[in-house]
Amino acid sequence: MNTRLLPLCATLLICLIAYAACVFQFPAMFSTRVAGNLLTDNAFLGIAAVGMTFVILSGGIDLSVGSVIAFTGVLLAVLITHYGVHPLIAFAIALLITTAFGASMGAIIHYLEVPSFIVTLAGMFLARGMCFVMTTDSIPIDHPFYTALQGLFYRLPGGGRLTFIGCLMVLVFLVGIVVAHFSKFGSYIYAVGGNRTSAELMGVPVARTTIGIYAMSGFLSGLAGIVFSLYTSAGYSLAAVGVELDTIAAVVIGGTLLTGGVGYIAGTFIGVIIQGIIQTYIVFDGTLSSWWTKIVVGVLLFSFIALQRILVFLSLKRTTATSGG
Template sequence: MTALTDAPGGARRPGGRGSADGPARGPGSAGRSAKHRLQSVLGVITSPKYGPVTITALLFVAVFVIGGIRYRGFLSGQVFLNLLVDNSYLIVLAVGMTFVILTGGIDLSVGAVVALSGMIAASLLQAGWGPETVIPLILISTSLLGLLVGFMIHVFKVQPFIATLAAMFLARGLCYVISQSSISITDPTFVQLAVTRIPLGGRMSITPSVIIAVVVVLIALWVLHRTRFGRTVYALGGSEQSGMLMGLPVARTKVLVYVVSGFCSGLAGVLFTFYTLSGYPLTAIGTELDAIAAVVIGGTLLTGGYGFVLGSVLGVLVLGVIQTIITFEGTLSSWWTKIFIGVLLLVFIILQKVLTARRR
């Protein structure tokens, strides 16, 4: 038996090279495994689909940690929740903008529609209308405006930039028709929603607006990734001509994304009135650019086809944490926020160009 064990062709000791316990793992196996993991990580970062959103997530974590190192109390849970509280309306706005940009379009009217929603709410509430009538009326009106924009783009072949620019002037003009000055909101329901805090434990809390924003994000995720409409949105951004050849409802989808954007703009306007308790014609000037910046920084390609709603949420949070750091600093002008946003936007546009060029 011993002879057989020691013989050249006989059985070998357990754990030896070629044993029944499995293949031998030499010193090069660990190196190959580490190299494979590194290639997988690099593949994600350099992917035009996942790369930008991954970099945005890392950027948010890095900026938040830097703020925590520099300022006492910055890493508290309430500071993070305040990002959601202060930017809940912008999150909803960015969700609608994501649908539009995924198709390769753009919507410049969203800021003016936010202002119009606030003016409609303030004026009707002041006239004695109830919130249960005012809020649905706002959402229907802004959705119809989005429908009008979608028809202009599809039926009359107007460029999205021009069509939404016209809608922006229309909405802003209607604000001044309603009133040229600020209108306060004293309706008990709106006031209650503005001051209500929902406790989460540990002296942390959020507002009802955050809950609404989270619900909108979850619905958008389901629509984009679990419905035929969502798949058509991505296909339309990839190639409209290919979508038509595949028999997809391209025309209907192109119109509906602007309806979605109009609805989200109206809802964002309502959330903004919860935050300010007033309507003012000059509200949200430039907010459309903040929404576009958040979506692009969140990894959605301006040419369409690639992007995620959660990426847009991350983009909003990045903008919010930059604003928070400037507030904590105390010595910097708020205009530095615009400067940082401009730099980030330029960097991410260049990054998108590089990643898509590498993929081709």
């Protein structure tokens, strides 16, 4: 079997085992209600994680995600509540700003040859700072359009709700999969992540690709911000602190190599769902502290990083063995 698929299979297996164990203890977890809520509660995380997957596949990192989500939330709240702008127009403005923000970070990373870690760290502070410039309060959003979107759901048999934002996340994942595997841009992302110099020598437009990747991550962070503001009906400067780290965790647990070039968008989806399952379990248990989510995610991360390194060593060994023979 292709060793590339092994982390993905391991993730899927862990996800199924975890879910089965949860259902064994709390049979009520086996319901469309829980499934629907998993999608809804993790919608913003999932959407941001798709962008993060592309960034990590290209060998980079985007630390600005959480701040951009908060920035979008605050911007929407200010525009809609204080200035009476229609939500759709506010959405367009927010997406435009976050995409441009991502693109400019990509341009700095490429043209000034600065590590993405530093550039997006700066972006993180900048976006968070901009939130506080706009407002330090939590601004509620009360608009008929918001209420309409929030009330939009498909009732599953068994009482589960497939909400608008849950569906949006699934849609983003599907589009992400198509882009990654069936578009030129997708193949360029894998190429840049595989070996930037080779990609350049082979005629891959590295500049365009790098800028595109971060622009896309910016766009998806903006979209995640919109979803977050629909989810919470408010904009708050201190929201979504550390979400970028949750998305990185989801991407790595999903089997994407942090060194770039190897991974699947679908794996990230499972990574997000695993985190969701742990949270749901804690809610069902009722006595556990919510910090157990972090602890389990930490353990999972450690084991996945170890698994990936072992796989890399094994494949290296095999390559030298075949070339030696």
